[in-house]
Amino acid sequence: MANNKLSLEKYIEWAEKEHRALYEVMLEDNAKDMDTAPIAIEAKMQEMLQVMQESIDFGLTGVRSRSGLTGGSAKTLAETMAKPGYKSLLGPVAQDALVYALAVAEANAAMGRIVAAPTAGASGVLPGVLFSLKKHRNLSNIDLQKGLIVAGNIGMVIASRFSLSGAMGGCQAECGSAGAMAAGAAVSLLGGSAEQVGHAVAIVIKNMLGLVCDPVAGLVEVPCIKRNGGSAMQALLAAEMSLAGIKSFIPADEAIDAMKEVGEKMPCAFRETAEGGLANTPTALAWAKKYFSK
Amino acid sequence: MNLLDVIGPVMIGPSSSHTAGAVRLGLLAVSILGESPIKADIALHGSFAQTYRGHGTDMALLAGLMGWMPDDARIPEADIYAEQKGLQYKFSTINLGELTHPNTVRFHLEGVTGKTCVVTGSSIGGGQVCVTEIDDFPVELNGNLPGVLIVHQDRPGVIALVSGKLSEYKVNIAGMRVFRTNKGGTATMIIECDQMVPEEALKAIREIKNVESVRFINKVL
Numbered sequence: 285m286a287n288n289k290l291s292l293e294k295y296i297e298w299a300e301k302e303h304r305a306l307y308e309v310m311l312e313d314n315a316k317d318m319d320t321a322p323i324a325i326e327a328k329m330q331e332m333l334q335v336m337q338e339s340i341d342f343g344l345t346g347v348r349s350r351s352g353l354t355g356g357s358a359k360t361l362a363e364t365m366a367k368p369g370y371k372s373l374l375g376p377v378a379q380d381a382l383v384y385a386l387a388v389a390e391a392n393a394a395m396g397r398i399v400a401a402p403t404a405g406a407s408g409v410l411p412g413v414l415f416s417l418k419k420h421r422n423l424s425n426i427d428l429q430k431g432l433i434v435a436g437n438i439g440m441v442i443a444s445r446f447s448l449s450g451a452m453g454g455c456q457a458e459c460g461s462a463g464a465m466a467a468g469a470a471v472s473l474l475g476g477s478a479e480q481v482g483h484a485v486a487i488v489i490k491n492m493l494g495l496v497c498d499p500v501a502g503l504v505e506v507p508c509i510k511r512n513g514g515s516a517m518q519a520l521l522a523a524e525m526s527l528a529g530i531k532s533f534i535p536a537d538e539a540i541d542a543m544k545e546v547g548e549k550m551p552c553a554f555r556e557t558a559e560g561g562l563a564n565t566p567t568a569l570a571w572a573k574k575y576f577s578k
Numbered sequence: 579m580n581l582l583d584v585i586g587p588v589m590i591g592p593s594s595s596h597t598a599g600a601v602r603l604g605l606l607a608v609s610i611l612g613e614s615p616i617k618a619d620i621a622l623h624g625s626f627a628q629t630y631r632g633h634g635t636d637m638a639l640l641a642g643l644m645g646w647m648p649d650d651a652r653i654p655e656a657d658i659y660a661e662q663k664g665l666q667y668k669f670s671t672i673n674l675g676e677l678t679h680p681n682t683v684r685f686h687l688e689g690v691t692g693k694t695c696v697v698t699g700s701s702i703g704g705g706q707v708c709v710t711e712i713d714d715f716p717v718e719l720n721g722n723l724p725g726v727l728i729v730h731q732d733r734p735g736v737i738a739l740v741s742g743k744l745s746e747y748k749v750n751i752a753g754m755r756v757f758r759t760n761k762g763g764t765a766t767m768i769i770e771c772d773q774m775v776p777e778e779a780l781k782a783i784r785e786i787k788n789v790e791s792v793r794f795i796n797k798v799l
Contacts (some may be wrong), residue, residue, distance in 0.1 A: 314580065314581045318581070324582060328582060328586075329585065332586055335588050349592070350631065350633075350654075373581060395592065395597070395637075395653065395654040396590070396591055397588060397591075397651055398588075399586055399587075399588050400587055400588075400589050401584065404591050404597070404598070406594065434583070435584075435585065435586040436581040437581065439585070440579055440581065440584050443579045443584065444581075448704075449703055449704060451595075451703055494640055498657045501628045502625055502628060503592070503629060504591070505631065505632075578631070
């Protein structure tokens with residue numbers, strides 16, 4: 285399946301037909317495509333997980349961005365949630381997924397070292413979901429690597445049918461795709477079937493369809509950082525629904541194709557040009573004016 | 579796009595186009611110069627000019643000029659290292675016109691042995707780059723493969739002779755573009771190859787009639 289349009293449904297059928305885990309058939313296919321051994325890919329995934337962990341730790345120190353516009357929210361949230369008697373609106377998995385996703389997104393804005401998975405702007409979503417599951421579901425990095433492989437292949441399917449870039453397809457293609465990837469990873473890590481992975485992916489894409497890319501002053505900060513947190517939440521709620529047996533009426537491949545249609549009709553002002561949406565609000569424009577005159 | 583393009587690369591944030599791509603543009607510019615730069619005038623156009631401070635594009639470009647990779651943790655302090663290394667640099671903004679890609683940089687470089695070159699390139703998304711001009715000659719080069727830039731007179735047979743020499747040295751041509759100023763005038767050939775081009779092959783190409791200059795450009799990353 286190296287060329288042209290990839291299909292998540294085809295991977296799902298393949299896994300079901302051979303009664304194998306989704307990550308197994310994906311890994312086999314990736315190794316064949318890249319003309320390398322599966323173990324080499326797994327080793328690379330371990331490296332990526334290591335960097336993800338480091339980026340969470342760096343973000344949690346309360347870093348601020350170069351422009352001074354953002355920073356510190358992951359630390360604030362983590363400290364607040366750790367207070368005795370604090371009553372969170374979220375469960376523990378969602379709490380940490382949110383904190384970690386913000387942490388990595390803030391590390392990114394502060395010129396920290398991150399894994400662009402699928403992009404730098406959406407780099408918080410996968411680590412957020414994966415490392416929260418690691419902590420609360422007692423998983424190892426060896427387990428997480430399976431989730432990462434599933435996530436990566438979901439991203440490849442989206443890239444082949446459309447795009448992972450905000451400049452091409454709006455934030456739906458960037459944070460939306462990251463959320464879909466994380467949802468698929470979560471379902472497979474929690475023992476869901478290949479079919480359930482597909483439903484989780486479709487649910488996230490449907491929920492984030494049409495999201496525009498409108499960064500204030502063109503910087504990867506507002507609204508990107510909080511959207512990383514939001515996408516991690518979308519991933520968890522889609523995984524939860526799918527694991528409970530709730531199906532998406534629209535299959536994943538078709539949902540991705542719908543995202544393509546929406547993205548292609550999206551005006552240029554909403555595709556990372558900082559000319560529309562939040563970037564075009566009085567508050568954003570006033571800040572940008574001050575920033576650019578520095 | 580393979581799995582490692584989606585899960586990765588590891589990079590210094592915040593932006594694959596404005597940070598990682600900028601490192602790559604610096605690396606490619608040095609590869610075109612063919613030696614370490616000691617002086618760099620760096621002019622930024624469009625979005626690069628507007629947002630370079632917030633995205634650390636300036637640090638990333640300097641990092642590339644020093645030969646660092648996009649995941650080098652020193653990138654946020656690249657200016658300090660550049661000063662320590664004695665790399666003289668200057669940033670300015672430039673307007674290259676509406677039609678120019680918004681993430682574009684023009685380097686004026688001077689190398690350790692006094693070589694100079696002017697390189698214009700754009701960061702076109704996802705960390706990928708495209709050099710569009712070298713010393714006033716239009717080119718198209720992404721740094722993914724080793725390349726040869728040949729300036730020659732637009733005469734019948736020059737292209738055949740050049741490709742013949744490459745074939746003699748067992749170099750496979752992966753891609754090739756030819757540009758000319760006018761019919762019979764000065765032309766440039768940019769050839770991307772699957773293999774490194776040996777020095778003897780470059781020498782043989784230099785000796786071809788109507789070839790004015792030959793520059794080998796190694797791939798980056």
